[in-house]
Amino acid sequence: MDISNTVRRGSTLTKQDLLHGKVPGDFFFRELAERHHGPMAVALGGREYCKGEYSVQRRTYPFTTLEFVAEGAGELRLGDGPVQSLRAGCVFAYGPGMPVSMSTAGKAMTKYFLCLVGNKARRVLEEPVALMGRMQHFGGHAELREIFDLILQEGKEHGPRTEALCWNSFCRLLLKLEQAQLRGEQTRDPQLETFTRCKRLIDAGPERFGSLGELAAVAHVSLPTLHRLFRRYQGVTPYQYLTRRKMNEAAHALIDTDLMVKEVAARVGFDDPLHFSRVFRHVHGVSPQRLRESLRAPGGG
Template sequence: MAEHPEPSPANPSFLSRQVESSRVFFFEETERSPFEVRCGGLERCQADYRINRASFPWFLLEFVHGGRGSVELDGVESALKPGVFFLYGPGMPHRIESDPDKPLVKYFTGFSGTAAAAFLEQHDLKPGMVSQCLKAEPIRRAFDTLIERGSRNSKYSQPLCSAIVQQLLLMCREDAVDARSTDTKAFATFSRVKECIESRFLELGSLDAVASACELDAPYLCRLFSRFHDESPYQFLTRLKMQHAASLLLESDISVKEAAAASGFPDPFHFSRVFKSIHRVPPSRFREAMHDKQPR
């Protein structure tokens, strides 16, 4: 296997090109901090996504947000599904593959420094660890905050991101469960409902619609999400719609009214109120606000 050059902002050679889209940031090594974040991001993988490396110069924490796949760390293979995180680093062979029918969507962050290994050892986070988090939403939000802060590229970005990554590692460790604890009928039902919402969120407009599509009672759906998620089913549905609307506004010249209709909101005024509650800025100003946050 060919050696990989040291990754850097000028040479992000470790990033796969087998992705549909991504949001990433990079920092140069400064050696001013014993715990340095080097990169972070979100990848929406293609069906043929495959990573196969003999090692990596930093520690990497990856967290699966959607899709399916597999990871092999130091010769041990594990299944990947939403809520699974895994950790690897220098000297550890690793292979990551996406399921062609359900491509992976995953967050990642890389970190290094003299204190990084000690931090992992102190908190029983061993490279090669693969585990599941039942309530993944706080971890997703922390990763989104990491990417947003890292992309600002200000003098505070590095120390902020270092604190966030340490928080992420501790959250993953605290919430880690044996995968066998998810092999229950209730969790299987929750997973089925979650996948239904993820695949049909544009056509589902209410909690009752979700319940009908899944052939379950709405109160039972709410109890499932209370047990296995940090959002209600309707909050989860709404967030997916707003993420879709945000992508439309950023990646096209679509109008707010058109974005509302395409996201299942016939009333653009109601859409604007909901959008602002999720993204903290009205859709009419979203493009400008996001462009202002891009590093220069």
Template sequence: MSAQTQPPPGFISPRIGRHRHFFADLAPSHAPGVAVACGGWEQCAPDYVVERSHFPFQAIEFVSQGKGWLNLPGRQARLCRGSLFSYGRDTPHWFCSDPDDPMVKYFVDFSGRDAPALVADLQRAGTIQVARADVIQEWFEQLLDAGEQAGPGAARICALLGELIVRHAMANPLRTEEGAGAASLVAYERCRAALRKNFLRLASAGELARACHLDIAYMTRLFRRYGNESPYQMLVRLKMNRAAERLVTTGLPLKEIGEEVGFTDPYHFSRVFKRVYGLAPKVFRDGYHRGTTEMRR
């Protein structure tokens, strides 16, 4: 397996921006088992559209951000974060981005004699909304990492991760009461978006709840239901990720970096940073630059 080093095959749309692709064996296989032929991550353009009457593989696609529309034989669906859908060799399919909120999505294409059975239930469903979009996204990232490596071990990891994604999604669909579940998911995604946009100026989960016009207890339940961390844990993670970036890309004093991410007390900043990264900020910075220097020798 390898990352893209040559022009992509014709089924890859040119209407994408940033992307990651890997291509393994693009000759459809009828050998026993399941193999991953290729996979990728794509930022779709506003005019992104795919329309095919057939496809050489069994495919699954997962929307991690943005919105779009999907047409399969006898089915139409609105796509959003957490949508997972599949199409096969002889399945006509059409999907596109919402121009006002273009999709960001992952895909993986399977071949092998057992591939149709793996995705059969998902293809019968047409599209599902997964309960843990964050988990599915992380597994897709691991699949891409493995796909960019060489050797049979990497191919086996890709196949196992692909199967894990499909089976976990089918076993854990988003179960919603009529109307209410969809509204709660929208509220959760709105809170996450607000947190990612404003984490530098937010000091607490309570401030986020007020900004989103939600009760903090209800917002916390949303994060527990749809995510793997509390609002405060996500806030701290975003702040410390920014701090780590500033530590290794600038020569700013630690006190100033702490203030940038909302910590006026440098000792408090150091304790929180160490709790997240396992190292004090100065040790983290010194270790990074020491490692960079050694690599240049």
């Protein structure tokens, strides 16, 4: 893969890192050789934290690439087009033969990228989403970030279905982008934005909230509004969503650490280990102790 015509400063990802795999855990590499034939696939991707002095200029890039700005701001120029302002929610695509200039203009920025291979890689970003060589801003972009995070998580797995899972998630991402374009999301939906803000607060740390009242206070919404938003946009109550996120965090802790069950309970905000165990069993169908035993049993991993 030839990226010798790339100039990059201020990023956590360097040319040497990319070529030799010496990168943080925010990147995955399925194929490092560009491929313009055969079936389509997500070759590599990641989440990149760009510092205030970040700057990249490329005369070309071997992969068809989709990028998404999750946080921060910057500037972008695709091909011979005008310089455009980047902000959270901006999505753009480029490919071989297209010059790209990007900088953070003195401000930090978090962005995701996905590189595609295959004989129709460029076409899937030309129609129907029409993002090749252009940038578009999407409102309610927390959903997009969730899918990018999912692809990033799947891409780092090593299994017989990893490639298919990544591609299926990417197709879902394309459908979300197409749906947003059809809805004309340039017109803001304040209620959706409020919901995504509340949902992101939970996702960032469900253990911080001992009650829905605490969440509502931090989000600056009323409890009835919180219930209405989650029912409308998530299809569950905010309590159900918060509890599920807490139990997911608890399951990870039980699998990845040697903490006692009561310590895991306290970590996710439960003072009573028995109540925690009942809720855990209700959500996952198995008790915390049984989960631990199954993992330690022969053949349980």
